[in-house]
Amino acid sequence: MTSATPPREAPIGLLLVNLGTPGAPDVAGVRRYLAQFLSDRRVVDLPRALWLPILYGVVLNTRPQRSAKLYQSIWNRDTDEGPLKTITRLQAEKLQKRIGSPRLIVDYALRYGAPSIATQIAALIAKGCERIALLPLYPQYASSTTGSAADAAFDALREMRKQPALRIGAPYYDDPAYIDALAASIRSALATLDFEPEIIVASFHGLPQAQIDRGDPYRAHCEATWGLLCAKLGMSPDRLRLAFQSRFGRARWIGPYTSDVVAELAGAGVKRIAIVAPGFSADCLETIEELGVEIRDLFLKNGGEKYARLPCLNDSEEGLALIETLAKRELAGWM
Structure with missing residues (x-):
């Protein structure tokens, strides 16, 4: 036995x-x-x-x-x-x-x-x-x-x-290894573009405001990531903008909404932007289609000229x- x-x-x-x-x-x-x-x-x-x-x-x-x-x-x-x-x-x-x-x-x-x-x-x-x-x-x-x-x-x-x-x-969300990986990935992706973005939008998945009001720390975590990423990339909050995407239903969600931010940038005369989704570890419908197609079309429709969706970390090095x-x-x- x-x-x-x-x-x-x-x-x-x-x-x-x-x-x-x-x-x-x-x-x-x-x-x-x-x-x-x-x-x-x-x-x-x-x-x-x-x-x-x-x-x-x-x-x-x-x-x-x-x-x-x-x-x-x-x-x-x-x-x-x-x-x-x-x-x-x-x-x-x-x-x-x-x-x-x-x-x-x-x-x-x-x-x-x-x-x-x-x-x-x-x-x-x-x-x-x-x-x-x-x-x-x-x-x-x-x-x-x-x-x-x-x-x-x-x-x-x-x-x-x-x-x-x-x-x-x-x-x-605040781990140095995560912030370093994001910064390196963003720099690498920007280096492949044929234009220099005036603004980069950091788009996180949204959440109903009611869930935050009941104690969910998600928004605070996103803001911490954004702040650390700004510092790591040497960008001001005006150059690296915070936004939230993927609203569903009629309830109020945390903002500012990515669609509103992008439309307002285009309306204010910004011609070149890039968008990145730091909260997603893998590209999916919300990044490939929503950010890569829907939000891109919104930017171009409102007067933008150059738009790039940067990839998630995925299975990169x-x-x-x-x-x-x-x-x-x-x-x-x-x-």
């Missing part, structure tokens, strides 16, 4: 987590994705009796048609997946090679869509992992992102008789170096 592998010799799991993407760029696939996403109480924290009739009676009967067309425009046909899934998978694969420890198993999960957090935790346990570090790739904490990912992980553990030790990575730094910090004492 063989004994179990001692915990100090058992493999250790590292799970990179990002938001998600539909399983297919069609109406049915987008409807399933939005139903899961928008029914999360962390994402929409309205009373269920008020929100669910709106979600199932209105939103899921109208929004999937438009969103499906947008997903089709950015879909990765080679792998039949959304770009966020492709990039997150590549981040995990490349990180596995970078760290190179035979004891470490690196994988990825999506909070909405597949592979799910529960599925991937179970897969790591099946491979013998008794310790798992979950690394949410959200630099700034929000209840609807990092908080929701933690909920999903603990919901999975709730069903287990024997649970693994679990760590949840901390937000890294700067991005992978950052994730490696964060991962080793969360794994400290286990490896």
